[in-house]
Amino acid sequence: MSSQSSRELIYFVSGMWCTTCAKTIHDAVSKIEGVASADLNYASKLLVVRPKPSPLLMNETALDETVQTKVNRIGFGIKKQPEGWILSFQEKLEGEAENKIPWTSVTLVWFLAMWSSMIAFAGYLGGLTGHQAYLISLASSVFGLPAILLGILPYAKSGIRALRHSGLLTLDLFIFIGGCSAIVVSLISLLTGSHLTYADSGAMIVSILLLTKKIENSMVTASSSELLYQLNPRQNRVEVLKRGAWKTADVSQIKMGDRIRIAADETVPLDGILNNEEGTLNNHLLNGEADPVVLKPGDHVSAGAIAFSPLELKVTAALGERKIDSWAESALISGNRKSRIEKIVARIESRIVKAAFIGAFLVAGAAILRGSGTRASIEAFFVGILIFCPCLFASIFPIAKQITRSALMRAGICLQSDDALWDLPQISNFYFDKTGTLECVESAFVPTAEGTDDLRPYVNAIAVASSHVTLRGLTVKSEVAELAKLEEHAGMGLVAKAKDGTEIIAGKTEFLKRNGFDVSGFDPTFSLVGIHGKIIGQILRKSGYDQKSLNFLENLTKRLPHAKIAILSGDPDSNAGGLFHSVSGKISYEGNLSPEDKAARIEANSAFVGDGLNDTLALAKSKVGFRLGHRVQNFAPVDIRLNTPNLDLVLTTIEYAKKFRTVAVQTACCALVYNTVALTLAAFGKFSPLGAVIAMLSSFSLMLASISRLRKVEVVHS
Numbered sequence: 001m002s003s004q005s006s007r008e009l010i011y012f013v014s015g016m017w018c019t020t021c022a023k024t025i026h027d028a029v030s031k032i033e034g035v036a037s038a039d040l041n042y043a044s045k046l047l048v049v050r051p052k053p054s055p056l057l058m059n060e061t062a063l064d065e066t067v068q069t070k071v072n073r074i075g076f077g078i079k080k081q082p083e084g085w086i087l088s089f090q091e092k093l094e095g096e097a098e099n100k101i102p103w104t105s106v107t108l109v110w111f112l113a114m115w116s117s118m119i120a121f122a123g124y125l126g127g128l129t130g131h132q133a134y135l136i137s138l139a140s141s142v143f144g145l146p147a148i149l150l151g152i153l154p155y156a157k158s159g160i161r162a163l164r165h166s167g168l169l170t171l172d173l174f175i176f177i178g179g180c181s182a183i184v185v186s187l188i189s190l191l192t193g194s195h196l197t198y199a200d201s202g203a204m205i206v207s208i209l210l211l212t213k214k215i216e217n218s219m220v221t222a223s224s225s226e227l228l229y230q231l232n233p234r235q236n237r238v239e240v241l242k243r244g245a246w247k248t249a250d251v252s253q254i255k256m257g258d259r260i261r262i263a264a265d266e267t268v269p270l271d272g273i274l275n276n277e278e279g280t281l282n283n284h285l286l287n288g289e290a291d292p293v294v295l296k297p298g299d300h301v302s303a304g305a306i307a308f309s310p311l312e313l314k315v316t317a318a319l320g321e322r323k324i325d326s327w328a329e330s331a332l333i334s335g336n337r338k339s340r341i342e343k344i345v346a347r348i349e350s351r352i353v354k355a356a357f358i359g360a361f362l363v364a365g366a367a368i369l370r371g372s373g374t375r376a377s378i379e380a381f382f383v384g385i386l387i388f389c390p391c392l393f394a395s396i397f398p399i400a401k402q403i404t405r406s407a408l409m410r411a412g413i414c415l416q417s418d419d420a421l422w423d424l425p426q427i428s429n430f431y432f433d434k435t436g437t438l439e440c441v442e443s444a445f446v447p448t449a450e451g452t453d454d455l456r457p458y459v460n461a462i463a464v465a466s467s468h469v470t471l472r473g474l475t476v477k478s479e480v481a482e483l484a485k486l487e488e489h490a491g492m493g494l495v496a497k498a499k500d501g502t503e504i505i506a507g508k509t510e511f512l513k514r515n516g517f518d519v520s521g522f523d524p525t526f527s528l529v530g531i532h533g534k535i536i537g538q539i540l541r542k543s544g545y546d547q548k549s550l551n552f553l554e555n556l557t558k559r560l561p562h563a564k565i566a567i568l569s570g571d572p573d574s575n576a577g578g579l580f581h582s583v584s585g586k587i588s589y590e591g592n593l594s595p596e597d598k599a600a601r602i603e604a605n606s607a608f609v610g611d612g613l614n615d616t617l618a619l620a621k622s623k624v625g626f627r628l629g630h631r632v633q634n635f636a637p638v639d640i641r642l643n644t645p646n647l648d649l650v651l652t653t654i655e656y657a658k659k660f661r662t663v664a665v666q667t668a669c670c671a672l673v674y675n676t677v678a679l680t681l682a683a684f685g686k687f688s689p690l691g692a693v694i695a696m697l698s699s700f701s702l703m704l705a706s707i708s709r710l711r712k713v714e715v716v717h718s
Helices: 019-030 060-074 086-099 103-124 130-166 171-191 199-224 323-338 340-369 374-387 390-410 419-426 453-465 509-514 542-559 595-601 613-621 648-683 689-711
Strands: 009-014 035-041 046-051 077-080 237-242 245-250 259-262 271-274 279-282 293-295 311-317 413-415 429-432 444-447 483-489 493-498 503-507 527-531 534-540 564-568 587-590 606-610 624-628 640-642
Touching (some): 009 060, 009 086, 019 035, 019 046, 019 060, 019 130, 060 077, 060 130, 103 130, 103 199, 130 171, 130 199, 171 199, 171 374, 199 390, 323 613, 340 374, 390 648, 390 689, 413 648, 419 648, 453 483, 453 493, 453 503, 453 527, 453 534, 503 509, 509 527, 534 542, 542 648, 564 595, 606 613, 613 624, 640 648, 648 689
Parallel strands (some): 429 564, 429 606, 624 640
Antiparallel strands (some): 009 077, 035 046, 237 245, 237 259, 259 311, 271 311, 413 640, 444 534, 483 493, 493 503, 503 527
């Protein structure tokens, strides 16, 4: 085997529509001779294969061909990632969004199921002759049976494929067989002249399952949209010198050797060499150093630096070749290894499905022993399928995840990885970046939402025109809008109107709330800025922010007395950690660290909180990664993004994670009790198919009520 054979092989897998597809591929590739281990992240579609370091096994080229052939035979597309693959990653990922369940299919299944149920309802009211009841059942089946068939087809494809290629028993297969049994029972009933059909009930169950699968896929799409390579959405276009004139072009079109211009207060999108006579920038997102850097012609400038003055650069590394791109690639790959809970759930799912099949066959066997006929025995199997828990879990957990994400989002917390909520309560090592995370770089306006860059001139306008305490220390480096009116409210805030009619309101949270703004999720310690009825950012004063961080650390040490807390910084100042040692002797500090050094310090069972590009590798290596604020957007994977630079949201997430685990366990226990009782009653013939449907829907309602407790988030304040 070649010297390079021990390195990881990275592939992009296309055509997956659910996590079952990912499980099938993972298990099949893991069994290939010469593969030491394999990880496939469904969100990023990246398959990472680690060859066995043995000269007796196939070489890398042969192994690559074997892996691609195997995945193609299962029915998916696969392409090995070349050098600089991050450049095309966004386009591929967005293209894969089309492979999800289309809303048209979900809508059609629901349309047919609703008509089937409405027609069947007339039969449930009673008072019909036998012939009339039969016609009602027949009409209901005309709509219901196609709905079941259409709804279970995606499950059939993935479930059978998983069983055939990986020997996996999955919920998809269970749902497919359950749908088939509903169709068979209904057809036998209608063909024998009976008016008992379960097309309406089966169609409603399938439509619920299909909708929750669509919700889950939508959440994954939302998560994967955060795995992109841009530093800032505004940086997609840049001024470039072409044929003696400055023109605007997409960053992706810029090549090595091109000359580009960066305006003050913008993030540098590409690596380059300074052409100006002089320039100033800040590198704290790259190395944690907060002090401005004065440049001279020929100095190197890295993508991710913040321009303090207009810069002209000669590009030395385009998209896909920048240093930060290698960080992003490493982080994306590392994300594959963090899905511990997903693997555990997969094993549990397989065992539950086995138990469910056994339970369904036992119910049918009991019916046969009681002397029941063929039709009654099939109905008994259908009862066993309906009353057992996998279908319930298949529908309730995606809904629980959606409730959780929505609740946390209202508090200013964007959850990207569901595993994080399972892991957080057991974290024993907390690591923090210093500059920009625990320590404010300077008094500044910090956007709290995307798409607010064009509003910055209005913020600059009130900073220049007013001496209000709200704006004290706020620096202005870019364009300033013209004001027509300015009204100050002592101790509270100010209201201003620009000449173009735009109204700007800035001040304390209660001041903006009084003026009709929604301030939920924002730290009341800092001032807010609102435009067009929406909060667009916070004004952070350095002294206040730094003191808030010290209060947070003190609160964290009290809440987690046994946790190790360490601060990892790129700041070369050897005395920079003294302030944090004063909070608690349990807090350690280490400075002058490169991004690779930070990642090397991360121990097992850890959480890392950072805000910069230099934190990318550490965030990826930690079990739970928090990215603070909006200065770096959509760059590499992160488990949790805090929309506002409020460290108390870390405490809020920890407390909510404890609640999430408690609710999930309690809901699972309720489902277990229900299934134990229901399966016992079914074995003794105490459930009809209709009764099983009603019992299942009742149980689903109870579980839904249980997980609805996740809608409330208690915000913690230090």
